[in-house]
Amino acid sequence: MTKLTRRGALMSGGALMALAACGEAQKPPAPDANAEFDALSKTWLDQLASSSPVYATQLGDHRFDAVLPDVSGAARTARMAQVKATQEQLAAIDRTTLSRENQVDAAMLVESLEAETFRAEELQDWAWDPLSYAGTAGGALYGLMAREFAPLPERLLSAAGRLEQFPAMLAETRKQLVAERVPPIHAQTYSGQNGGTVSLIDDLILAQASGLGPDDAARLTRAADAAKAAIAEHQKWIDEALVPNAKGDFRYGPLYDKQLRYSINAETPRADLLAKARADAESVRDEMFEICAKLVNAKPGADKLATIKAGMAIAAKDRPDPKRVIAEATRTLEEATAFCRQKDIISMPDAAVKIIEMPKFQQGVAVAYCDSPGPLDRNLDTFYAISPIPADWPKPRVDSFLSEYNMHMLYELSIHEAMPGHYLQLWHSNKNKSVTRAVLSSGTFVEGWACYAEDLMIEQGFGADSPLRRLTNLKMRLRSITNAILDQGVHVENWDEAAAMKFMTGEAFQEEREAAGKWTRARLSSGQLSTYFVGWGEHHALRKHAETTWGADFNLKTYHDTALSHGSPPARFVRALMFEEAIA
Secondary structure (H helix, E strand, C coil): CECCCCCCCCCCHHHHHHHHCCCCCCCCCCHHHHHHHHHHHHHHHHHHHHHCHHHHHHHCCCCCCCCCCCCCHHHHHHHHHHHHHHHHHHHCCCHHHCCHHHHHHHHHHHHHHHHHHHHHHHHCHHHCCCHHHHHHHHHHHHHHHCCCCCCHHHHHHHHHHHHHHHHHHHHHHHHHCCHHHCCHHHHHHHHHHHCHHHHHHHHHHHHHHHHCCHHHHHHHHHHHHHHHHHHHHHHHHHHHHHHHHCCCCCCCHHHHHHHHHHHHCCCCCHHHHHHHHHHHHHHHHHHHHHHHHHHCCCCCCCCHHHHHHHHHHHHHCCCCCCCCHHHHHHHHHHHHHHHHHHHCCCCCCCCCEEEEECCHHHCCCCCEEEECCCCCCCCCCEEEEECCCCCCCCHHHHHHHHHHCCHHHHHHHHHHHCCCCHHHHHHHHCCCCCHHHHHCCCHHHHHHHHHHHHHHHHHCCCCCCCHHHHHHHHHHHHHHHHHHHHHHHHHCCCCCHHHHHHHHHHCCCCCHHHHHHHHHHHHHCCCHHHHHHHHHHHHHHHHHHHHHHHHHHCCHHHHHHHHHCCCCCCHHHHHHHHCCCCCC
């Protein structure tokens, strides 16, 4: 998973206009139309930064580092007026006269504005999803302190500015959330994440307060004390008012089709996606059965699912020491990096990646994620974050977790999150000059590349000589496919916990802890779980098209570098740019 959440950056007016127009048109461009789009993009980016200052910091625009967002209804109304004005201006531009690069950015902007309108007016997640508020609160501080994009005193003063605004933002959050509309799982997860912000204040901010002069340090301490008091007050409200009264339904139901379309950046009908996922899942299980039948010396006519489960149990026995998960992940990352350099299958990053323990305010949704710097914060660290094993878990739960994330699976995790997965792909993406495209990056393209990277490494020989590594690779492929099935099962087919757990443990061969975590994640999100399967298929199809089109001239490194040079737009736009096809 990539934390983008999810990813891009904002700049000054002149720089934005220079960056927005990249690539050469296939016919003489209309300068007026391109200039008009450049100006529109600049205005939209500036409005996005001012309305979402925490996101702007993550993107690399540091003009609003001392500001927290206004989460009131009035601010939301003002933002939607900006969105509608941008839509009207964009509709007035003849997009066929834009450069091809601008055509891609314009198409992505059209869809993004539609999605933002859908979330604000139809989905109304501002009223029932407290996790977005949790991400804003924690991200407001973490984004300032995690990377050294500016001198420490400057970042500490920005933190003081944001801390001073915490009481007002949390009070407004309580006004916006409607307890009866909040699903219980969202309220419970919010309760666990809210307190994590205090650890950020203590460990990342106050611990470095000596970097300020006496007056500034005193201001920072006062702001921190007030913020911590506000967080404690908010925690009391969460536990005493929100959690007990949370009655909302986590299922998207009739809104799922639109949510899916915006999540996967495609018009693929839900039924078609589900049918393909079920067929692909069966095909992968056939491959797994062939390996497992040999591992367990299965007799002719042996039950397929039971045989695969027996083979997976062999891999699960190779559990890492619970205190060495990050150390073992570091080792697998180093091996994967060395292999990629040796094979020379793609240009390698020149910026660092660090494996870290996932911050508490981010825990409770995914086991791991990749957090890359924004395009304007180049050459800063990328974080490959792994959630720690909860200290209060009993031994059976710990064993279940480590059986899933065994020594073989840690290779797949490091490949997906880092090398040559998210870390490498986002490093390439950040080199693209279009700021608009970086902000609008496609989660399907990003997650799909990471899934494709898993297959690529086995294809190139990394672990291919080990049946257990090949089996684990297939299990990860099956996980991507069954994610999409689970997504629809939960939000459309009304699966309950028993049905979801039976599916994941029985047909996807996941350990109990992994399945339980995925059940939680499926209730906390919608559409995102489908991006892995859709993107995986798109990346394989894109490479196959390149192999067919280029024939004897096909070179794997050239293909990878070219495909990733266009940033992270939907794969159909990468194909159009690579092969001179029409841009929708």
